[in-house]
Amino acid sequence: MNSLVRGGALLAALALPLAACSDGGGGTAAGAAPGDGGTEVLAALYPLQYVAEQVGGEHVTVASITPAGVDPHDLELSPAAVAKLDDATVVYLAGFQAALDDALAVTSPAHALDVSEAAGVHTEDDGHEEVGHEDEATSDGAAADDHAGHAHEDGDPHFWLDPNRLAAVATAVADELAAADPDNAGEYAANAERLGTELASLDEELQAGLAQCETRTIVVAHEAYGYLAEAYDLEQVGISGLDPEAEPSPARLAEIGKVVEDKNVTTIFTENLVNPAVAESLAADLGVEVAVLDPLESQVDASRDYPDVMRANLEALRTALGCA
Known part of the structure; x- marks a missing residue:
């Protein structure tokens, strides 16, 4: 940089x-x-x-x-x-x-x-090094389960x-x-x-809202949600790793498709500050929805503060995960 x-x-x-x-x-x-x-x-x-x-x-x-x-x-x-x-x-x-x-x-x-x-954050030197996301999802989903909620150990700063x-x-x-x-x-x-x-x-509110859901897997544009996943028992699968600008390989996109099928994923989450083209194209290919999950790296809308955005994230997650 x-x-x-x-x-x-x-x-x-x-x-x-x-x-x-x-x-x-x-x-x-x-x-x-x-x-x-x-x-x-x-x-x-x-x-x-x-x-x-x-x-x-x-x-x-x-x-x-x-x-x-x-x-x-x-x-x-x-x-x-x-x-x-x-x-x-x-x-x-x-x-x-x-x-x-x-x-x-x-x-x-x-x-x-x-x-x-x-x-309780442990970041890499550059704060957004891409770490091993190619291994997160395999044909049986086991590797994705192993990494669920623990991206912060590999440098996720989004505490x-x-x-x-x-x-x-x-x-x-x-x-x-x-x-x-x-x-x-x-x-x-x-x-x-x-x-x-x-x-x-x-x-x-988040604990109660995400307590009973049909699926607990979130497919996201980049791996910014490790702390969220750990706190609320979710499984994060990123199209890209911690670097939001990293281009996913064809093999990675195929792995994501398998996760979507195996985990009954209905939504791919993108962000306000990341180009949604890859996520939108992948969602169209897989026949699933696209929604925004804000990693709160910046205040995009001055009329909504941190609690407002977190509650909007909760509603987006509840819809995508089929929560009761």
């Missing part, structure tokens, strides 16, 4: 006049409200932005480093965006976005929280699809904000506790 944050070239670039953070325009990045005196928080991507906003409340200004509607796998940072990291409180997931990892290595944030430990893991991150964010702003530590802790309760309720 190309980046503007490499070595000496970056340091030279930062000496230039700087524009606004990478929000795609000349204004303030999403969620920020500069000038109100609050702690400035830069979140790597939307789920972390959501947590920071909920935990920080009125005492923080929050912006997403990844602009809305942009695939965070493809993040590149302008010199202006890199400069914003200095003196800010940064909340990120190490190993997921190489450009951000590189930028943090040459800047001096006031506070930097890597949420991977709190979330936020398990609300309980996101709740754990909320506690870590509260601690980091307390270190940056001790006067409001009590409010941060209370907000994290409230958010944790809300996320626990969301988890209960």
Whole structure:
């Protein structure tokens, strides 16, 4: 991946006049409200932005480093965006976005929280390495069963699809904000506790909604749903591996067809930020439906927040899986 944050070239670039953070325009990045005196928080991507906003409340200004509607796998940072990291409180997931990892290595944030430990995430160096998806589905489906729900062990970073893991991150964010702003530590802790309760309720909705289904296999555009699958006893089978841009081989497509037949799959899930052409073509060949399952890497619709999208995902899954 190309980046503007490499070595000496970056340091030279930062000496230039700087524009606004990478929000795609000349204004303030999403969620920020500069000038109100609050702690400035830069979140790597939307789920972390959501947590920071909920935990920080009125005492923080929050912006997403990844602009809305942009695939965070493809993040590149302008010199202006890199400069914003200095003196800010940064909340990120190490190993997921190489450009951000590189930028943090040459800047001096006031506070930097890597949420991977709190979330229980183990990512590969580039955060989206394709790992062995050709072996996930065989003619008898055994290999797919072996991998069901465990993609995170091979570098899946999408922990936020398990609300309980996101709740754990909320506690870590509260601690980091307390270190940056001790006067409001009590409010941060209370907000994290409230958010944790809300996320626990969301988890209960998902557990109940997916408890009794005709099939538990989800065929997805890329393997972004390992944590979701593990949390709710589903079997994930990806057309592509962890890299959403990887082209599936003819053999892989044949394996997917066999899984669809053997597991009575009625739907192939695609995403808002991934070209659906392969999934749509495969679904047409197999005579099944296509639906969107949002991996929540970005906020596509500003009117729908994290719980809204997770509930929409629940309804999409219930329809596809024939849940009672």
